[in-house]
Amino acid sequence: MxxxxxxxxxxxxxxxxxxxxxxxxxxxxxxxxxxxxxxxxxxxxxxxxxxxxxxxxxxxxxxxxxxxxxxxxxxxxxxxxxxxxxxxxxxxxxxxxxxxxxxxxxxxxxxxxxxxxxxxxxxxxxxxxxxxxxxxxxxxxxxxxxxxxxxxxxxxxxxxxxxxxxxxxxxxxxxxxxxxxxxxxxxxxxxxxxxxxxxxxxxxxxxxxxxxxxxxxxxxPDRLKDEMPGVLVQVTCDQPLQAEEISDQIPGVMDSAIHGVHLHVTLKDEKQVNNLTSALQTAGIQVTEIETILPSLEDVFINMVESRLKASPQDSFGG
Ligand SMILES: Nc1ncnc2c1ncn2[C@@H]1O[C@H](COP(=O)(O)OP(=O)(O)OP(=O)(O)O)[C@@H](O)[C@H]1O
Ligand SMILES: [Mg+2]
CATH class of the missing domain: 3.40.50.300 (P-loop containing nucleotide triphosphate hydrolases)
Known part of the structure; x- marks a missing residue:
């Protein structure tokens, strides 16, 4: 050998x-x-x-x-x-x-x-x-x-x-x-x-x-999580699907994705939390909790793929 x-x-x-x-x-x-x-x-x-x-x-x-x-x-x-x-x-x-x-x-x-x-x-x-x-x-x-x-x-x-x-x-x-x-x-x-x-x-x-x-x-895996850009927050609310649509319209939101019953939103920085909360409330969504969380590898994966997709929107999954 x-x-x-x-x-x-x-x-x-x-x-x-x-x-x-x-x-x-x-x-x-x-x-x-x-x-x-x-x-x-x-x-x-x-x-x-x-x-x-x-x-x-x-x-x-x-x-x-x-x-x-x-x-x-x-x-x-x-x-x-x-x-x-x-x-x-x-x-x-x-x-x-x-x-x-x-x-x-x-x-x-x-x-x-x-x-x-x-x-x-x-x-x-x-x-x-x-x-x-x-x-x-x-x-x-x-x-x-x-x-x-x-x-x-x-x-x-x-x-x-x-x-x-x-x-x-x-x-x-x-x-x-x-x-x-x-x-x-x-x-x-x-x-x-x-x-x-x-x-x-x-x-x-x-x-x-x-x-x-x-x-x-x-x-x-740890470094990938550390290096994920922005701040990740977990939103607990009554209408996560609608909340996702609304989040995507807010300046300062880099990305959002449904995780089980929660919505995960990547914000440019911590200061955007207030913008997100008020936009969701204005849309009639009952927000129970918004907390900053550490990203999981799934967050990192989705974030990376979605940011690539946004950079060239004609691309799609499946090669
Ligand atoms: N023999 C082949 N001839 C032509 N295209 C091919 C061939 N083998 C793979 N491809 C294409 O190359 C791309 C990459 O395929 P590959 O199988 O390596 O992907 P993958 O990452 O393993 O995907 P999956 O997670 O679905 O297994 C795909 O678009 C596939 O259609
Ligand atoms: Mg394969």
């Missing part, structure tokens, strides 16, 4: 499909043993980035290294040394869990003499004990996902790519899944994960926020 300190380093990494730019000159690095979270709306370019890093598709311009290997020159070495749980991971439904593990262990080149032992370890490590002889097709979503992870790491890869690995799985199972990921990171396994769940993004050492093929922010 190569000596490397950064599991991933990219240099203006880009990918075009015809004239369409899916990934546009992105630069980031992932130190060994860290968890990097790639966030962004649908179509932002996350999966395309992963597919380049895994050596599945070639970059159109720029370059990257994974585990010290050049993605242009050493794609085969990379494929052998990484685990990849793709957005639509494939397990064989008509095989039992243990048969799937056996199949993946063999295609990932786990020596026949080690395979039995390794599979038993994987079953224990992933908490699959008890369901290992069941048909994969009959397992629930959370079990299938643990099994897919176990298959992806059958060959003990030092780098793992997770592309929306927990989509559609319940919150408790997602947390347990992330406990496994944390454990792996503590054993110096490097991880790049994409997710649309902001609670999962909180687990990452660094977050890269992609939007329309570009990397628009790169920092730890």
């Amino acid at each position: 190569n000596a490397y300190s950064n599991a991933i380093e990219t240099f203006d990494l880009s990918r075009h499909f015809g004239s369409f730019i899916a990934v546009d000159k992105i630069n980031f690095y992932v130190p060994k043993g860290e968890i990097f979270g790639l966030l962004g709306p649908n179509g932002a370019g996350k999966t395309t980035t992963i597919r380049m890093l895994c050596g599945i598709i070639r970059p159109s311009a720029g370059n990257a290294s994974v585990l010290g290997f050049d993605i242009r020159k050493d794609a085969e070495e990379i494929k052998k040394n990484i685990g990849y749980m793709s957005q639509k991971f494939s397990l064989y439904d008509d095989l039992t869990a243990i048969e799937n593990l056996n199949f993946y262990a063999s295609i990932y080149g786990v020596a026949r003499s080690d395979r039995k032992r390794r599979i038993q370890d994987l079953i224990d490590q992933s908490g699959l004990r008890g369901v290992e002889k069941e048909l994969t097709g009959s397992l629930s979503g959370a079990w299938r996902q643990r099994l897919a992870l176990a298959c992806a790491i059958a060959h003990k890869p030092p780098m793992l790519f997770l592309d929306e690995a927990t989509a559609g799985v319940d919150p408790l199972s997602r947390r347990e899944f992330w406990d496994l990921i944390y454990e792996m990171a503590s054993e110096d396994i490097s991880i790049l994960a994409t997710t649309h769940y902001m609670d999962e993004a909180e687990y990452c050492n660094t977050i890269g926020m992609m939007y329309q093929a570009q990397m628009i922010a790169l920092a730890s």
Whole structure:
């Protein structure tokens, strides 16, 4: 294995499909043993980035290294040394869990003499004990996902790519899944994960926020929150939807979004709180409380994407 300190380093990494730019000159690095979270709306370019890093598709311009290997020159070495749980991971439904593990262990080149032992370890490590002889097709979503992870790491890869690995799985199972990921990171396994769940993004050492093929922010979750411009207030009122419409008309309001039963409003500064309160009251909205709050990652995400949308309103989601 190569000596490397950064599991991933990219240099203006880009990918075009015809004239369409899916990934546009992105630069980031992932130190060994860290968890990097790639966030962004649908179509932002996350999966395309992963597919380049895994050596599945070639970059159109720029370059990257994974585990010290050049993605242009050493794609085969990379494929052998990484685990990849793709957005639509494939397990064989008509095989039992243990048969799937056996199949993946063999295609990932786990020596026949080690395979039995390794599979038993994987079953224990992933908490699959008890369901290992069941048909994969009959397992629930959370079990299938643990099994897919176990298959992806059958060959003990030092780098793992997770592309929306927990989509559609319940919150408790997602947390347990992330406990496994944390454990792996503590054993110096490097991880790049994409997710649309902001609670999962909180687990990452660094977050890269992609939007329309570009990397628009790169920092730890705490720093992203600290650096969110303006002051965030939470409005509790009787008509949050109408309150949102009204807020958007007020000068000094940078952004507003519904969060559950509350309205979150980003103001230019604290002085705007009075303007907001009186505008809402004038419109006949019963305001119970307006309080300054710390932004969540969800606030940061929405704020970043919406401020980009405002800057070029012809853009829309979905790539
Ligand atoms: N093989 C391809 N040919 C043409 N366009 C493609 C191809 N693969 C991806 N794209 C386009 O590139 C853009 C980025 O796609 P990508 O799958 O990387 O997005 P994503 O960030 O993973 O989105 P999601 O969150 O929905 O998974 C999209 O507009 C997509 O349609
Ligand atoms: Mg994707």
